[in-house]
Amino acid sequence: MTLLSVKNLDVSFKNGEGKYVPAVSGVSFDLEAGEILGIVGESGSGKSVTALSILKLLPYPKAIHSPKSAIYYTEGDLLTCSEDMLRSIRGKEIAYIFQEPMSSLNPLHTIGKQLIENIKIHSKISNKKAHLKAVSLLKQVEISNPEERMKAYPYELSGGQRQRVMIAMAISNRPKILIADEPTTALDVTIQMQIIDLLIKLCDEMNMAMVFISHNLRLVANIADKVCVMQAGKIVEQGDVREVFEHPKHSYTKKLLNSTMTSSKLSIQGQQTIMKAENLNVSYPLKKNLWGRVTKSLDALKNVCFSLYKGETLGIVGESGSGKTTLAMCLADLCKYDGEVFFDGINGKDVLDFHKKIQIVFQDPFNSLNPRMTVGQIVGEGLEVFERKLDKNQKYQRIIKILRDVELTESDFYKYPHEFSGGQRQRIAIARALIVNPEIIILDEPTSALDVTIQKQILTLLLRLQKEKNLSYIFISHDMHAVEVMSDRIAVMKDGEIVEVDSSWKILNEPHHKYTKKLIAASL
Numbered sequence: 001m002t003l004l005s006v007k008n009l010d011v012s013f014k015n016g017e018g019k020y021v022p023a024v025s026g027v028s029f030d031l032e033a034g035e036i037l038g039i040v041g042e043s044g045s046g047k048s049v050t051a052l053s054i055l056k057l058l059p060y061p062k063a064i065h066s067p068k069s070a071i072y073y074t075e076g077d078l079l080t081c082s083e084d085m086l087r088s089i090r091g092k093e094i095a096y097i098f099q100e101p102m103s104s105l106n107p108l109h110t111i112g113k114q115l116i117e118n119i120k121i122h123s124k125i126s127n128k129k130a131h132l133k134a135v136s137l138l139k140q141v142e143i144s145n146p147e148e149r150m151k152a153y154p155y156e157l158s159g160g161q162r163q164r165v166m167i168a169m170a171i172s173n174r175p176k177i178l179i180a181d182e183p184t185t186a187l188d189v190t191i192q193m194q195i196i197d198l199l200i201k202l203c204d205e206m207n208m209a210m211v212f213i214s215h216n217l218r219l220v221a222n223i224a225d226k227v228c229v230m231q232a233g234k235i236v237e238q239g240d241v242r243e244v245f246e247h248p249k250h251s252y253t254k255k256l257l258n259s260t261m262t263s264s265k266l267s268i269q270g271q272q273t274i275m276k277a278e279n280l281n282v283s284y285p286l287k288k289n290l291w292g293r294v295t296k297s298l299d300a301l302k303n304v305c306f307s308l309y310k311g312e313t314l315g316i317v318g319e320s321g322s323g324k325t326t327l328a329m330c331l332a333d334l335c336k337y338d339g340e341v342f343f344d345g346i347n348g349k350d351v352l353d354f355h356k357k358i359q360i361v362f363q364d365p366f367n368s369l370n371p372r373m374t375v376g377q378i379v380g381e382g383l384e385v386f387e388r389k390l391d392k393n394q395k396y397q398r399i400i401k402i403l404r405d406v407e408l409t410e411s412d413f414y415k416y417p418h419e420f421s422g423g424q425r426q427r428i429a430i431a432r433a434l435i436v437n438p439e440i441i442i443l444d445e446p447t448s449a450l451d452v453t454i455q456k457q458i459l460t461l462l463l464r465l466q467k468e469k470n471l472s473y474i475f476i477s478h479d480m481h482a483v484e485v486m487s488d489r490i491a492v493m494k495d496g497e498i499v500e501v502d503s504s505w506k507i508l509n510e511p512h513h514k515y516t517k518k519l520i521a522a523s524l
Contacts, residue, residue: 003209004031004054004073004094004177010066011049011058011233020064023049024233031177036203036210038224038241040217040256042451043422046233047213051179054078054211055090073177092122095170097163099182104166105154111138111165112150118169137168141198158320160191164198171202178203178210184219185449188319188478190522196223215451217256221245229253259452274472275308275331275358275440280339282326282496300326301337302496308440313466313473315487315504317480317519323496324476328442331474332360343440356386359433363445365425369417375428376413379403382436398435405468406431406461423454427461434465442474447482459485480523484508492516 009027012020024046031037039047052058054071056078071078073094078086090096098104106114115134116127123130131150138146141164154162163183170178180199184192200223203210214220220227221241228238229252237250248254280301287296301323308314316324329335333354343354359382362368369378380399383390390398400410406427417425426446433441443462447455459482466473475486483490484504491501492513500513511517 001033002030003033003035004071006030006050006054007070007072008066008068009050009053009071010069011046011053012064012066013059014062014064022233024053027230027233027235029228029235029238031209031211033176033209034203034207035226036200036212036224038220038227039211039213039230040215040220040227041230042215042256042453044232045230047230048181049233050230051096051181051211051213054179055094055096056086057096088122091118091170091175092173093175094177094179095173095175097166097170097178097180097183099185105162107154109153110150111152111154111157115150115165115169115172119172122173133172134168137172138165140171140202141165141168142194143168158191159187160194160320163187163195167195167198167202171206171208174206175208178208179213180210181213182215183212184214184216189480190319190519192219192478193522199223217245217452229256256452259456271309271311273307274310274344276340276342277304277306277331278340278342280304280327280330280337280341282323282330282335282337300496301330304339304496304498306491306498306501308472308474309488310439310472311466311470312488313475313486315483315490316474316476316493317478317483317490318493319478319519321495322493324493325444326496327493328360328444328474328476332358332442334360356382356436357438358440358442359436359438360442360444361426361429361433361446364449365422365429366417368429369425371417373416374413375403375408375415375417378417378428379431379435382432386436399431402431402435405434405465421454422450423457426450426458430458430461430465434469437469438471440472440474442476444476445478446475448477448479455479455482462486480508480520492519 007028009024010022011024012022015021027050029037039050041047049058065079069079112134115137116130119130119133135146135150138149143149143161143164157165184195187195196219199210202208212220212223224241226239227241227244228235229244229250231252237244237248237253244253245257248257281303282301284298284300285294286298289295304327316327318324330337331341343357376399379402380395383395383398399413403409403412408424408427417428420428447458450458465471473486475483477483487504489501490504490507491498492507492515494515500507500511500516507516508520511520
């Protein structure tokens with residue numbers, strides 16, 4: 001039985017000049033009861049705009065639909081029905097899970113309060129019954145200690161736990177359709193598979209249909225029955241997921257499926273050690289007594305030791321909370337730690353230009369780039385600190401050269417971050433790190449927020465820059481494929497410790513530690 005039918009959907013947005021620019025054109029697909037439909041495509045292809053149109057969540061009247069557009073649900077057109085009818089459908093019959101749960105959850109309210117509020121909007125039940133139902137929902141989405149978690153705030157939960165809370169909210173009224181918009185993008189591989197398994201289980205138990213939006217083709221292949229491939233606002237190919245992925249007909253589908261890289265790196269052995277970490281420890285206080293003495297703490301790093309060779313890439317992998325980012329912050333001297341970090345044989349804390357030689361590129365370029373500064377100001381900021389003797393023209397020429405190195409143009413100098421795509425913003429972040437001629441760059445999840453084709457471009461760029469400038473990388477990621485492409489050696493972290501370190505090939509093909517085996521199994 002057809003549950004949802006999208007017919008000739010057009011979406012246009014009004015630009016600054018008052019003209020309407022098309023974002024989605026002629027999109028049509030059907031969703032059957034109990035079916036999982038995957039929608040794939042690059043950023044800007046129209047995936048999310050299509051999904052948001054189903055519940056009319058676009059910024060109207062800046063967004064408009066053409067008269068021929070229709071979205072039929074239970075014999076009515078959602079695009080023309082009354083606002084009262086839409087309110088009765090949103091969250092009750094059709095639910096939506098957004099990409100970033102931290103942005104979707106209210107940081108000022110507990111998880112329990114938000115769940116109960118969501119339940120009571122569509123159900124006339126007492127607070128006590130709503131509380132019991134909320135606890136039951138947390139159990140259903142497999143959150144441990146649900147009664148305790150009801151009292152927690154969003155920031156006290158991990159990314160995977162927050163996404164489970166969002167799923168609990170979405171299924172609280174037993175919807176017929178669940179729209180999941182990139183629900184696993186920022187999660188590590190083991191948590192990704194847990195969330196996918198949970199969604200499949202809930203769809204089976206509740207006979208619920210799902211629209212699953214993702215740029216991760218592997219996930220879509222694992223979860224979907226049918227798939228729609230979107231490019232530039234149009235569906236260029238759709239059909240049975242196995243048929244489309246095994247026998248693609250459209251050139252764009254073939255391009256997406258071929259957007260994977262194979263590693264051409266050789267392990268670097270017997271080379272100069274450029275960085276060495278010895279017995280790194282980081283502990284965060286969780287509770288203090290009346291006199292300010294710490295009574296409970298979290299050990300984020302425990303006696304971490306490793307070496308990095310000149311020209312090498314050391315991959316760091318592990319689940320959320322394993323200590324990867326804390327390690328990166330220590331190595332960049334951005335947090336307090338016990339232990340020693342040696343750079344070129346000298347204690348990092350004693351090196352005057354330590355921050356010049358070791359730079360960092362963060363996960364989300366949109367949040368790490370100052371929106372009030374131009375690209376020229378952002379990239380040239382390091383020169384103001386470390387190269388003060390350069391005159392204005394010399395600084396300009398240095399910045400332009402670096403922009404060209406990362407495949408941006410001279411005209412980008414005067415633009416602002418919001419004028420660029422995600423991949424271009426990451427190129428700006430890389431240029432900012434390169435401007436002071438570092439020897440080591442720490443890459444903290446540099447491609448996790450990017451779609452597959454842009455990921456390939458950024459990884460190719462990083463490999464080229466490493467070869468040209470003889471850079472050493474510390475590459476932190478939950479994407480095992482990206483780690484395989486980039487790394488000479490891989491260190492596996494769990495609960496603040498390095499449990500295994502070896503050549504990339506040995507870690508991926510002959511792992512010894514059971515946790516490493518679990519990570520690799522989850523990434524297949």
